[in-house]
Amino acid sequence: MLEAILFYGFAAMALAGAFGVLLSRNIVRTAVWLLATLGAAAGLYFLLGAMFVGAIQLIVYAGGTLVLIIFGVMLTSKNPHMRFAPRRAEVAVAAVVCLALVGLLVWVLLHSTWYVGPIVQTRAQWAQTGVNEHPWAHDLQAVTQFLDANHVAIVDAKGVPCGPVTLAGLARAAWYELTVMPQGDQGDRRQPLHDADGKPMSGDQLLAELHALPPQDRAIDDAALESAIAALESPDAPARTVQQVAYACGDADLLTDADGDGTRNIGLGFLGVYLLPFEVISVLLLAVLIGAAYLARPRVPASGGTGGGR
Amino acid sequence: MNHVLHIGLNHYLVLAAILFAAGLCTMTLKRNAIGILIGVELVLNAANVNLIAFSHYGTGLIDGQVTAIFVIVLAAAEAAVALAIFLNFYNRLATVDVDRGDRLRG
Numbered sequence: 546m547l548e549a550i551l552f553y554g555f556a557a558m559a560l561a562g563a564f565g566v567l568l569s570r571n572i573v574r575t576a577v578w579l580l581a582t583l584g585a586a587a588g589l590y591f592l593l594g595a596m597f598v599g600a601i602q603l604i605v606y607a608g609g610t611l612v613l614i615i616f617g618v619m620l621t622s623k624n625p626h627m628r629f630a631p632r633r634a635e636v637a638v639a640a641v642v643c644l645a646l647v648g649l650l651v652w653v654l655l656h657s658t659w660y661v662g663p664i665v666q667t668r669a670q671w672a673q674t675g676v677n678e679h680p681w682a683h684d685l686q687a688v689t690q691f692l693d694a695n696h697v698a699i700v701d702a703k704g705v706p707c708g709p710v711t712l713a714g715l716a717r718a719a720w721y722e723l724t725v726m727p728q729g730d731q732g733d734r735r736q737p738l739h740d741a742d743g744k745p746m747s748g749d750q751l752l753a754e755l756h757a758l759p760p761q762d763r764a765i766d767d768a769a770l771e772s773a774i775a776a777l778e779s780p781d782a783p784a785r786t787v788q789q790v791a792y793a794c795g796d797a798d799l800l801t802d803a804d805g806d807g808t809r810n811i812g813l814g815f816l817g818v819y820l821l822p823f824e825v826i827s828v829l830l831l832a833v834l835i836g837a838a839y840l841a842r843p844r845v846p847a848s849g850g851t852g853g854g855r
Numbered sequence: 856m857n858h859v860l861h862i863g864l865n866h867y868l869v870l871a872a873i874l875f876a877a878g879l880c881t882m883t884l885k886r887n888a889i890g891i892l893i894g895v896e897l898v899l900n901a902a903n904v905n906l907i908a909f910s911h912y913g914t915g916l917i918d919g920q921v922t923a924i925f926v927i928v929l930a931a932a933e934a935a936v937a938l939a940i941f942l943n944f945y946n947r948l949a950t951v952d953v954d955r956g957d958r959l960r961g
Contacts, residue, residue, distance in 0.1 A: 552862045556870050563877035563897055572887050579893050582874070586900050589867070593911040595920045598927075602903075605927050610896065610934045617889050617938040621945040629886035629952055636884060643880040650872035659864055659912075810917050811924070819921050826928055833932040840939035844946070 551592055558585035570630065572618050576611060583607045597808040867908035875901035888941045888951040892934060899930045 558581055565578030583606045590599035631639075815823045878897030885891050903923045910919025941951055948955050 546860065548862050549860045552866060556866075559870065560873060560877075563874050566893055566897060567877050567881050567884070572889055575885075575890055575893055579896060582897060582900060586904060589870075589904060590907050590923075593867075593907050595907045595910065595923070598903075598907060598920050598923050601924055601927055605931055606896075606900075610931050613931075613934050613938060614889060614892060614896075617892070617941060621889065621941055621951045629890075631884045631886060639880050639883045642883075643876040646879065647873055647876040650875070651869055654868045654872065655865060659909075811920060814917055814921055822921075822925060826925055830928065830932055833936055837935045837939040840936070841942055 548592065551588070555585045555588040555592065558582075559589070572622070573615075576614050576618060579614070580607060580611055583611065597811050864908055864912040867904055867912075871901040871904040871908070874898075874904065886952050886954050888937075888944060888953050891953065892937050892941075895933070895937075896930060899926055902926060 562578045562580070562582030562585060565581065566575050569575045569578055583602065587599045587602040587607070590596075590602060875898055878894045878899075878901060881894030881897060882891050883894075885894060903926050906919040906923045906926070908919075910917065910923075944956060945951055
């Protein structure tokens, strides 16, 4: 209920800002309307659990880019209240095209089937969502039943129970033909499967239990599951980063860390899986810095005179 | 009623679609170069809302969040370069009306 109220509040603010940007003829007011949209988008990110991105949105976008735009307005206009009215025919064409685009987009995305995965961390929360129609839901159900029936707990290296999500993630890894790898040096994140007596459970045991389920309850391929478990059990499997383990096993603890947001994982990701894009972005920023400085330099007369800058 | 109160992926996608179209409309209708830049920012924000929503409702992983951060960085870089270009435009033509920038017309 609170989520709905917050969503509709932020959505209304974002749309009001967007239409303010669209309809305002004064460029300074347009920039202020953009601020409303950017702030509302940051609120939506917070609502979606993306705390770090929301904070970056406020700092970089609302605090940096918008100030840059305001500077641009200041520097390029002797009269900031100057208006440029578009022609009426242009308005008509743009309105028709944009309304058609909205209609098309909304129609397509409401008639598409998006995969909505298990984002929940506890069994009770999962039961509330009522996600049943997707194949993965069968895995979750089967795994949950299996856990209930056999009193099997999955514990991490510290002995803390991981809950059903990890085993479901194992099934998910098999579904996408990912392999679940043990973690290497930096902190043991490997999660052995334990049965109720605290003894490590073998992959064969787990497979036997999963095989015993009726096929319609198992949406995963036996061979894929077998290979995933073999990789998990193998002592000489190559080390993977925490990120990749989280990727493969979908562990809620690894993905969202203890505080409930993914900031830690974003940091790990930037220095791990996403290192190359991160470096490319840094090179791009350098190029932008040089390019902007080059573009904004004082103009030198083409005749090679002694005039210098302006 | 359940679809209205139970916020799901589609809510965010519809919102992002409307934001995208508003940004596109802004880009086409503004004759002020800074206004066009603001329209681009709206479009990028709509894409970011999609990315974060898919990250949350889709995989539950951080791919979408990381991509959104890259988009934000790119938007800031793009704004800096665009403003440098607009300043040059203004220095030459004493206006930021993009319809006046037709010097290359044959």
